[in-house]
Amino acid sequence: MxxxxxxxxxxxxxxxxxxxxxxxxxxxxxxxxxxxxxxxxxxxxxxxxxxxxxxxxxxxxxxxxxxxxxxxxxxxxxxxxxxxxxxxxxxxxxxxxxxxxxxxxxxxxxxxxxxxxxxxxxxxxxxxxxxxxxxxxxxxxxxxxxxxxxxxxxxxxxxxxxxxxxxxxxxxxxxxxxxxxxxxxxxxxxxxxxxxxxxxxxxxxxxxAQAPLAVVASRLNALKAVEHGPLVAMHEFIPVQRRLANSIDAAEGVRSFAEKRPARFSGR
CATH class of the missing domain: 3.90.226.10 (2-enoyl-CoA Hydratase; Chain A, domain 1)
Known part of the structure; x- marks a missing residue:
């Protein structure tokens, strides 16, 4: 430097x-x-x-x-x-x-x-x-x-x-x-x-340590509610949840729950 x-x-x-x-x-x-x-x-x-x-x-x-x-x-x-x-x-x-x-x-x-x-x-x-x-x-x-x-x-x-x-x-x-x-x-x-x-x-x-896709989605939805109002943010609930629920991390979340162990998320 x-x-x-x-x-x-x-x-x-x-x-x-x-x-x-x-x-x-x-x-x-x-x-x-x-x-x-x-x-x-x-x-x-x-x-x-x-x-x-x-x-x-x-x-x-x-x-x-x-x-x-x-x-x-x-x-x-x-x-x-x-x-x-x-x-x-x-x-x-x-x-x-x-x-x-x-x-x-x-x-x-x-x-x-x-x-x-x-x-x-x-x-x-x-x-x-x-x-x-x-x-x-x-x-x-x-x-x-x-x-x-x-x-x-x-x-x-x-x-x-x-x-x-x-x-x-x-x-x-x-x-x-x-x-x-x-x-x-x-x-x-x-x-x-x-x-x-x-x-x-x-x-x-x-x-x-949490699921990265879910963390980003949760943050952006909360920010949208503040900046544009709760009704606008609410309209994203179903499409965003559908995308998340079909992710590899969501499958890992279910599997780790069933196996009683910490989840290992990959961000996919």
Missing amino acids: STQEHLEGSIDCEVLEHVLLISINRPAKRNGFTPKMFRELGEAYTRLDDDPALRVGVLHAMGEHFTAGLDLPTIAPLMQRGEKAVPLGLVDPLNLGMEGYRRRTKPMLVAVKGITYTLGIELMLAADIVVAADNCRFSQLEVKRGIMATGGATLRMAERAGLGNALLHLLTGDEFGSAEALRLNFVQKVVPAGRELDEALRLAQTVA
Whole structure:
């Protein structure tokens, strides 16, 4: 890795059986995101979706903090030109469904700790399950910088916590802790600092042990219910269940039940 690349940070990946561990690596700058890091994060999320051996992703950060958010000196020129840092055609880590980007299909868990500002909140809200250390410091502080949160916070905070709770934090840019994040359904579990990654990996490995096709289908149906309404999601029940019931994994599920043993799923 060159000196320039080190200064710009990196997104590092490690495969742990069926889990892709994705690490935000720029601790000297509180993991502030540069264009390079955005691009590499999109590449990591795309790798998760495209590799059939990978079933679950876990996002975490090196150092004491998750991320202080955007590295504004490097990102501001992109904002001024109306450009995105993640190249078109990749999976969008913010999962917004914007034109030209793919949406993630496989589950993503996030372990957050320490400073988790702006983009950090939006990345965790875009994921599926969030484990927070009890020392987290959250802030959606774009209004303090003269800009608006455009990574999903204005959408997902209100969906999770109600409009009033969302605006409380969006309009003040105040700092709040893990207990408040749990109350607002921004995170799913709070654990003692230092144990957040272990817990996220434990949950990821549990998810990875389930039938992959059923996991993806369940995730996408729940997401559709949130974004398009329960009636739209309900119309998928019969065709999706029919497809799943005819899979090799469904046959293995029945066989393992009859034989009273753990199932060995192949993702087919």
